[in-house]
Amino acid sequence: xxxxxxxxxxxxxxxxxxxxxxxxxxxxxxxxxxxxxxxxxxxxxxxxxxxxxxxxxxxxxxxxxxxxxxxxxxxxxxxxxxxxxxxxxxxxxxxxxxxxxxxxxxxxxxxxxxxxxxxxxxxxxxxxxxxxxxxxxxxxxxxxxxxxxxxxxxxxxxxxxxxxxxxxxxxxxxxxxxxxxxxxxxxxxxxxxxxxxxxxxxxxxxxxxxxxxxxxxxxxxxxxxxxxxxxxxxxxxxxxxxxxxxxxxxxxxxxxxxxxxxxxxxxxxxxxxxxxxxxxxxxxxxxxxxxxxxxxxxxxxxxxxxxxxxxxxxxxxxxxxxxxxxxxxxxxxxx
Numbered sequence: 564x565x566x567x568x569x570x571x572x573x574x575x576x577x578x579x580x581x582x583x584x585x586x587x588x589x590x591x592x593x594x595x596x597x598x599x600x601x602x603x604x605x606x607x608x609x610x611x612x613x614x615x616x617x618x619x620x621x622x623x624x625x626x627x628x629x630x631x632x633x634x635x636x637x638x639x640x641x642x643x644x645x646x647x648x649x650x651x652x653x654x655x656x657x658x659x660x661x662x663x664x665x666x667x668x669x670x671x672x673x674x675x676x677x678x679x680x681x682x683x684x685x686x687x688x689x690x691x692x693x694x695x696x697x698x699x700x701x702x703x704x705x706x707x708x709x710x711x712x713x714x715x716x717x718x719x720x721x722x723x724x725x726x727x728x729x730x731x732x733x734x735x736x737x738x739x740x741x742x743x744x745x746x747x748x749x750x751x752x753x754x755x756x757x758x759x760x761x762x763x764x765x766x767x768x769x770x771x772x773x774x775x776x777x778x779x780x781x782x783x784x785x786x787x788x789x790x791x792x793x794x795x796x797x798x799x800x801x802x803x804x805x806x807x808x809x810x811x812x813x814x815x816x817x818x819x820x821x822x823x824x825x826x827x828x829x830x831x832x833x834x835x836x837x838x839x840x841x842x843x844x845x846x847x848x849x850x851x852x853x854x855x856x857x858x859x860x861x862x863x864x865x866x867x868x869x870x871x872x873x874x875x876x877x878x879x880x881x882x883x884x885x886x887x888x889x890x891x892x893x894x895x896x897x898x
Contacts, residue, residue, distance in 0.1 A: 605629060606643075613654035615730060617663040621670045622650040647671075648709050661685070666731050668697035668712045676701045677725045678733040679715055680742045686728050687736050689758040700734060700742075715742075718779065736764035737773045744774075744782030744789065752789045767793075804844040807881050808833055815889045817896065827869040829862045838896050841866055841873040844881060 608628050613620050625635050635652075638644040644652040648671035653659055659667065665686060669676050677683075680698035684690045696713040702720050724738040734742065736759055744752055759765055767790055774783040774790075805822055812819060820833035826841060833842040845859070863873050872895060876888050 609654060616670070617666045617730070618655070618659055619647060619651055619653050619663055619667040619670060620644075622652070625652075648712070662729055662731065665697060668699050668709070669732055671709050671712060672699045672701050672707065672714060675703070676732065677720075678731055679739065680713075680734075680746070683734045683739040684743055684755065686731065686733055687739060687759075687764060688762060689736070689739070689755055689764070719777065724773070737769045740765070740770060741773050741777065741780060741782045741786055744786040745780065746782075749785075749789060749792075752785065753793055756789060756793050801846070804832070804846060804878060804881065808842070808844055811881070811885055811889055812892075815893075817889065817892060826871055827865040829865055831862075831866065831873075835896060839871045840892070840895050841871050842892060843873060843875045844878065845875055846878045 605628055609620060609625065612624060612628070622632075622635060626632075630638075635644065639646065639652070644654060645657045647653050647659065647664075647667040651667045651671045653663065653667070665678050665682055668682070669678055676699050678686055678698065679700035681690075681692040681694050682698045685692035694713075696711055698713045698715060700715040700717060700720060701707065702716075704716060707714060720734075720738075724735050726733055726735045733739075740755060740759060743755055747755060756770075770786060770790055774780075774786045777783050809819070809822075811817070818835055818837075820835050820842065822833060823830055824834040824836075825831075826834065831841045832844050834840070835842070843859070859875075866873060874891060874895065876891075880888055
């Protein structure tokens, strides 16, 4: 007699749980990944941490999540982690945006490190930086070096001179300007002050205070000189501008303008009615808001439709370049 047939079937690959290949000794750190459950919890935690830090994590942070060095090494060899600096990795891909590169540099320098100097100025959006190295300030001495990172060790770095932006520890705007004052030319430093003022990141009393608090800093004296120059004209009141404008017209033989007249339903600073010329004198103190900016442009449109030309001068132009102001007005009056 023939033996009865026994029916059996082999399990299909689709039904079998997918397993990641791992070198010997690291299997305990790499739980099974199935199509139903997705990545293991620890990898989801790594991804969430990297998302908060612009794509990078440190070895210490990975250890805190429970990974042994062998498991970290496996993720590097399998292309899930990419080394950026010693002990710092990009998660998933090598290319990092500026924020990722800055975050990685700070992580590489350890606890208490902050982004500073040119990189900090770029992070605060005060100026662009094309530097090949990232500036990081640390509070400790030693021989720590990292390729691609310029490490600064100031004599003092109080806690109130550090902050955070986009989740990255960074020097405050005032401290950043002090550090940059030691490196920039006077004109570039003035531009940096302009950008800080436009973005309302700090103010002149705070800058003067930080320069005074660090008399040995290479940027302190330069910053104080820049503040003295930069502040000129910024405290002029409307009455001051009226007096200055009338004095310029009188001493240079220009016709006396009318003050605060209405044109097209809007008040204008100075009006030469016979020549249908309007002169506006703008102080940053009163014109640095978005609303003031929009109002000025809307008024110019209305007065232009009414057949008037408008010249605009800043308080600094009136104080520092009065001859240019007078020449510009005279040309249009003659025309």
